[in-house]
Structures are given as structure tokens and as C-alpha cells.
Amino acid sequence: xxxxxxxxxxxxxxxxxxxxxxxxxxxxxxxxxxxxxxxxxxxxxxxxxxxxxxxxxxxxxxxxxxxxxxxxxxxxxxxxxxxxxxxxxxxxxxxxx
Numbered sequence: 001x002x003x004x005x006x007x008x009x010x011x012x013x014x015x016x017x018x019x020x021x022x023x024x025x026x027x028x029x030x031x032x033x034x035x036x037x038x039x040x041x042x043x044x045x046x047x048x049x050x051x052x053x054x055x056x057x058x059x060x061x062x063x064x065x066x067x068x069x070x071x072x073x074x075x076x077x078x079x080x081x082x083x084x085x086x087x088x089x090x091x092x093x094x095x096x097x
Contacts, residue, residue: 018082
């Protein structure tokens, strides 16, 4: 089982886990933005976006751009890292069929 089945499904499991992690991050951001996630005194991208929205009226647009940009870079980097792991673990790409 560990020699034949696990190497052929490990890359699929890794991709699924990375997609779940990205989904969890997005859910936390959305819930915190709506005020249903972490407490207001804790640091979260959702609370940062909610606070930046109120500062946007005063002309402080860089807070909203910074929080959004860092969240997008993190999610993209995490997805690219998981894709690289998938390529490294896929036996068909390594020629071990």
C-alpha cells in the first residue's frame, strides 16, 4: 500500500489540502470583515479591511490596498508552493510509473 497507492494519491491529497487551507483563509477574512470572526482587538485581514473601509472616506486608500495586496500575495504564494509540492511528489512527472 505504501509503495504503490500512497505515492499515486499523495499529490492529489496535497492539492486538496492546499485548496482547503486557502478556503479557510478566505472564510476567516470574510467573517472577520463582517464582524463575525475573531474579536475586534485581534489582528486579522478581515478586521484590517473593515477598519480601512472606514478610513477610506478620509482619503487613506493605502491601508485598504496594503491589506488586500498582502492577502492576495499570501494566497497566491501558498497556492504556488502547493503546486510545486504536487509536481515534486507526482510519480508520473518523476518518471517512476
